[in-house]
Amino acid sequence: MSAPVRVLVCDDQALIRTGLSTIIDAQPDLAVAGECGDGRTAVELARRLRPDVVVMDVRMPVLDGIEATRLLAGAGGEHPVKVLVVTTFNLDEYVYEALRAGASGFLLKDAPPDRLLHGIRTVAMGSALLDPEVTRRLVGRYAARIRPAERGAQDIPLTPRELEVLRLIADGMSNSEIAAVLVISHETVKTFVSRILTKLDLRDRVQAVVYAYRHGLVT
Known part of the structure; x- marks a missing residue:
């Protein structure tokens, strides 16, 4: 069997972070490589742990998800990391900047668990994930x-x-x-x-x- 997809979960809300990690770790083909609550730590952990995918919140302390995505997934990065950004409708002004920063896709925070899992797998395989409703x-x-x-x-x-x-x-x-x-x-x-x-x-x-x-x- 191939190794599971390793995922770093980054969200400043502990309850959401724990929920995401629980959903991900319950899958036989996925594994949580680490968790954090701010963009700066996400960058540091991603560079050290080398996850396959980072699930990234947008609004966080210390360093926001947009800049963290730019540092991890941008063209100038030494080892670009695939980033799946999560957002909400009242934050959709950030989506375009997230895409420009190098994110491989985005999902709504209220998306059902199966869509999140599909998103992680899609991004890990090198494809992009666009939520049609947010795109429109x-x-x-x-x-x-x-x-x-x-x-x-x-x-x-x-x-x-x-x-x-x-x-x-x-x-x-x-x-x-x-x-x-x-x-x-x-x-x-x-x-x-x-x-x-x-x-x-x-x-x-x-x-x-x-x-x-x-x-x-x-x-």
Whole structure:
């Protein structure tokens, strides 16, 4: 059997932190590598323990989750760590900054346990996790701030079909949803997504969403 996915849980509320750890440790394929209550400790522990995934709160003392994510998952990091950010609707102004900081995805704090576990496994495998509901809120609320007016689709080295897929990714659609909308197979969507990430030199779907916002592809 393969080794379990090692998870570092970072949340400043002890009750939430304990609850998350209990849920994670109950899974045979997951294990809690450590816990902490502030971003600075999260950075220190992650660099020492080398977890596979960090479940990161946003608002914390000493160092917030955005800056901690930037230090752990940003492009300049020596050993980038996969970070799954947890947020609430009244904190969704932080989601875009979390994605820019290098987070591999985000979930709502009131998401059911099975969605959290799915999120950890998804991020650990190197994929991105986007909560469609929060993504759509981001589109409506922050697109004008994110998007530089002087850039557009004409500057993007993608085919028309690839641009269409990128727009649907930015709308928070899964591969299955994209396949249904475009009436193509799931495998074909995966191929399009892989080409998009390669052509644009992007790490994952999260970076693809940010890219689409910045280039005015979301209306």
